[in-house]
């Protein structure tokens with residue numbers, strides 16, 4: 001049994017709390033290693049190291065900091081396969097999907113190479129007689145982030161790349177379910193030239209999170225994970241005077257208008273509903289066909305596609321569509337919600353409950369499921385399932401369909417499939433959801449735009465990556481400056497005799 005470590009001050013360091021949590025190979029169900037769970041003392045020690053390292057880094061010119069990011073991009077590309085392999089083995093997602101996880105983080109690192117441009121302040125010449133006014137963006141100091149299991153490469157990079165490019169130190173508390181990749185990323189950052197102590201990884205659970213929330217030196221916290229924990233971290237972090245942004249759960253609706261290309265809509269739903277076993281905050285979990293005719297057609301197109309899905313371990317190669325879910329507990333939760341859907345009267349059109357894979361009977365695999373005639377009062381509609389389960393809610397009209405998405409407590413992503421520009425435009429304008437796709441099922445914004453949901457999917461006022469990240473990880477200082485008339489007017493330059 002391998003014991004994993006923290007990454008403190010440029011070293012892999014063993015945990016000293018005596019507490020560990022198991023890290024599984026989700027495909028086999030076996031425990032492959034133990035993740036140390038830091039004590040408050042271990043966390044606070046990392047903060048001290050970060051606080052000592054940060055001032056020199058903050059004073060390093062932004063272009064030099066950007067060069068570290070440039071080199072880091074090269075190293076990520078060099079080690080892409082190694083990172084993806086480690087990621088798949090702990091998370092369970094397919095190898096191409098694991099590379100995508102690294103890639104979408106890498107793109108934010110590329111964006112952060114533009115830090116010198118992003119950090120330029122504003123300047124007003126002669127705001128008053130002889131008065132100039134200018135603003136500068138300064139680093140916060142020691143910053144921290146808490147990340148979920150489902151994107152163990154991408155989401156840490158979304159946080160630490162802009163934090164470091166802005167001149168901060170960053171302490172990452174990654175998910176204890178797949179903690180290996182974040183440490184590999186921290187090592188690569190140092191290989192790229194980042195001085196020690198500026199990017200540290202402290203593994204842990206609630207104790208480490210609470211230590212981050214209560215440590216007075218930590219200036220800001222970024223969180224991505226489930227909504228109840230997001231609310232907790234936002235509340236406690238803000239009341240401790242920190243800058244906090246928390247991104248939570250989702251229930252993303254895809255509206256399918258009767259004029260949509262049904263083959264295209266069905267293909268989109270397969271990828272968006274079942275890819276990564278549904279363990280994506282931007283997965284589509286609710287299909288809303290408008291009108292019974294569209295609903296019947298959509299179900300008819302979906303069923304054979306779902307039945308063809310190949311579920312298996314990442315080691316089986318590119319042929320696999322999705323892998324196991326992350327833990328036995330996640331599997332139980334998904335199966336429990338499927339039972340509730342049946343009990344509460346939804347029609348289970350594709351039943352994957354008896355799915356089993358020869359040689360991997362103890363793995364955390366869940367077969368694909370499709371529900372029809374789901375209604376808003378059912379638990380499978382209200383709750384985030386985070387598994388390969390697609391629910392269909394039939395809407396009688398476009399207004400009913402948009403109303404469903406608007407009334408749901410989550411507002412992360414949504415999509416409309418239609419050929420009608422007017423409907424698409426109306427949807428994009430009125431919907432109270434942060435990221436909207438028009439004939440695009442998973443509208444994840446690229447690195448130079450910003451990512452964030454509305455309603456119970458996000459707490460705080462700035463989004464992740466893009467220009468918002470440079471606002472979140474800096475403080476603005478505005479200087480009003482007047483110089484009294486000086487040497488230029490009143491100076492005496494000739495050699496005078498003393499009186």
Ligand code: NAD
Pocket residue numbers: 146147148149150151173174175176204205206209210224225226227229230247248249250280281384386412453457
């Ligand atoms: P989670 O909330 O269980 O865990 C997230 C982080 O919080 C982990 O680092 C975990 O160790 C920590 N944590 C867990 N319980 C805690 C507690 N009681 N106190 C303090 N910290 C605690 O989420 P997860 O299962 O890792 O990830 C899946 C969830 O993340 C889903 O709800 C998904 O929608 C959401 N998610 C959201 C986004 C987004 O951008 N909105 C992106 C990815 C994932």
